[in-house]
Amino acid sequence: MRAMIRASILTMLLTAVGMAQTSAPDVNTVVSRMQTAMGGRNHDRAYSVTREYRLVPEDPNKASRVVAEVNALPSGKKDYRITEGGGQAENVVRKVLDHETEVTNQNNGAVLTADNYDFVLAGTEAIDGHRCYVLQLKPKRDGKDILRGRAWVDADSYLVRQIAGTPTKSPSWWIKDLQVTLHYREMQGLWLQDSTQAVAQVRVVGKHTLTARALDVRTDTTLAGNLQTPVRKRSRRVDPALLGAGVIRH
Template sequence: MGAIYYGGDILMQSIRWIARHLATATAGRAKWIVYGAMLLLSSLTPGPSAQSSSSTLAPEQILARMEQRYEQQLELLPSYQAHRRYSVTNAVLGDPSYLVVEEQYGALEGKQFRVLERGGSPQVEQRVFSRLLQVEQETARSPAREAVELCRRNYNFTFIQYDPTKGSYVFQVEPRTSNPYLLRGKIWVDGEDYAVRRIEGQPVARQSVFVRQTHFVHEFAKFGDFWLPVRHRSETEVVLLGRATLEINYFDYQWQKRQEAQQ
């Protein structure tokens, strides 16, 4: 999937590394961006299509189906290939920086990335893009994604409404654990497939005195039976730098279902 991640010690070590560098702005202007992206890149892959839907389900039933589909997708999608384009823009940093990569994922092998194209600041590539890819590789090999999963074990969910414009159930999410790297915001659960199709919010903890505020939107789309990430956008207000934007576009997915891969 576009965001199969595993948490645990490696994830926490990576985030602590980010936090330390956020506090030392003199080492590079762009390092703060990594934290906002990691909150999204460390979790949140919805499950495959449900066979039927019901408008009379209680909120707890909707959440149960959401969690079930997530686990099914982990099981049914053992590998995939995709492309991503990362970009960072900020008036102080000058011209936008970008990186295009090819991603190879295998349930046993983890993630591998190959750079296809690059442009802009070498510092942004080194301290933002490269670090994001490194953390993804580390966490994909570690069996501890449970710490940041979007589920009732980690979050309290409050049903808000049914959004007819998106055909989705909208829930408010609040962390129920002491993990400072979870998020606070809203999720949209598809009314037919019970997969998360949109996440909007902000990090629970501010990891640096230089970061005033961060807001993100993370969107998924349906590919065959699976829902995979297609867009991420986060905007952060930073002391001295002003507003900076990180965007990630996911595209060119190719995959096989487990039963197809075994034939």
């Protein structure tokens, strides 16, 4: 009988120790590990991502498609070229990509930092079948790239799997509301943004949705020699409502 009691006590102690070891770390630890994990990715190889963009107004029959190739170097430099598209949708995508390359070239894309946010650990959720820590993002300043929302951080790798929220500063007067979701996953050994959705309520013309998805990823040392600033077309005159619907970071 005593042996059974001792065994039961030992089992409970081991269970308690195991629970303590698997409990969630504090928010500072999650943020620190996230920044270390994200900072160590994609800096050792050149790569090229082919993306498909779709701009969909309230009438889905008027949807437009654009394909772009986005190139990046280990140094952090990024550029792009449009391979398919035209009209207003192409001009919207050019504005989006101009902003993306400008921001990336300035700060290497690091935005989830203590300079921009206070972080609150809001529990755990699954993204793509992976357990994630949910960080509530409380902006410290206003900006087109600063989101009031949440980030999902993989509990094993501490890489960001998803960010969703509303920019603290509208990209345009025409935008009354903008909801952005950025999704990330591993592609060809790189941790990349593989899809984006931005849903905007645009003054006068109504709801517009801009989506982007990665069609292909190439990693090749020859990309470093091929990455050059492209000759960009002169932008056509664009309906400002549509332009406002697309000017967000991707």
